[in-house]
Amino acid sequence: MTTPMFDVPKFNVVVEVSLRDGIADPEGLTIERALPALGFDGVSGVRVGKSLRFVVEAPNEAEARQQVEAMCERFLANPVIEDTGITLSPVL
Amino acid sequence: MTAKVGVVVFPGSNCEQDVVEAVDRIGGSGELLWHKDTHLRDVDAVVLPGGFAHGDYLRTGAMARFSPIMDAVTRFASDGGPVVGICNGFQILAEAQLLPGALYKNQGLKFLCQPTTLRVESTGSVLTRNLSEGDELSIPINHFEGNYICSEETLAALRDNAQIVLTYRDNPNGATADIAGICNENGNVVGLMPHPERAAHPLLGSTDGALLLKGLISDD
Numbered sequence: 276m277t278t279p280m281f282d283v284p285k286f287n288v289v290v291e292v293s294l295r296d297g298i299a300d301p302e303g304l305t306i307e308r309a310l311p312a313l314g315f316d317g318v319s320g321v322r323v324g325k326s327l328r329f330v331v332e333a334p335n336e337a338e339a340r341q342q343v344e345a346m347c348e349r350f351l352a353n354p355v356i357e358d359t360g361i362t363l364s365p366v367l
Numbered sequence: 368m369t370a371k372v373g374v375v376v377f378p379g380s381n382c383e384q385d386v387v388e389a390v391d392r393i394g395g396s397g398e399l400l401w402h403k404d405t406h407l408r409d410v411d412a413v414v415l416p417g418g419f420a421h422g423d424y425l426r427t428g429a430m431a432r433f434s435p436i437m438d439a440v441t442r443f444a445s446d447g448g449p450v451v452g453i454c455n456g457f458q459i460l461a462e463a464q465l466l467p468g469a470l471y472k473n474q475g476l477k478f479l480c481q482p483t484t485l486r487v488e489s490t491g492s493v494l495t496r497n498l499s500e501g502d503e504l505s506i507p508i509n510h511f512e513g514n515y516i517c518s519e520e521t522l523a524a525l526r527d528n529a530q531i532v533l534t535y536r537d538n539p540n541g542a543t544a545d546i547a548g549i550c551n552e553n554g555n556v557v558g559l560m561p562h563p564e565r566a567a568h569p570l571l572g573s574t575d576g577a578l579l580l581k582g583l584i585s586d587d
Contacts, residue, residue, distance in 0.1 A: 298471070298516060299474065299541070301472060301473075301474055301475065301476045301541075302472065302476065305476060350425075350429065350433075351425070353426055353429070353462065353469050355461075355467075355468060355469040355516065355517065355518070356469045356471055356516055
């Protein structure tokens, strides 16, 4: 067994999964309609999505991003109805 | 020889016994398969039943498509074997890209459990091959995510290849083009949101579902 000389860098990841433009979002619409009833006027364009947070190990940020993009494509989102946004930052 | 229909049980499936019962009643032999199996034994057809496979975590069908048995199901389907996904099973087939499009939350955000009237749009699928275009069937739905969504190109292709198998007379969930069920280009893979196994005995108020399931075990 060998001991690595350096720790493998880690990155905090946030994946935002949202419905693609043009796909009706009944949940967002219901929330949008509820807001004025509670006195919050002037709100439009409510869209409901989900976010996934995790930590990945990778030699650098570019490779970490590649890994996360592959996860999104294969598993984390369904490209027929969903878009993803990826945010990465080094774990300090 | 009695046709064997393998019914795949995922953790969270809950309609598998109803499918086995319905298949047995119409002269086939229903047999449960476990999602961790890696082969389909010697079944003549496969059904992915309704329920909440793997808790529907992440998205409906998103985890189930990676269950070990799905490799065997995919091979069976590409060899022309009949594969039918009912409700959650349809969602799994869509996630596995064995069928195009996706199933999203019902437009009215209500869980719907009610009888529906379906129209047979195509007889080119393994489920509808014994029926006639325009036939109306009474079969219940039971879902929260049955709103079929696809791109305009996919919809055009479904129409051109007669892959729209069943439509709702009164669209209950906002599905694109009133779609209740579709098939692949060869017609051997079918997904539908309504539950034919729940309309397969006179005591259930309709036996129209048996007409569909019979397509799995014979072509007459």
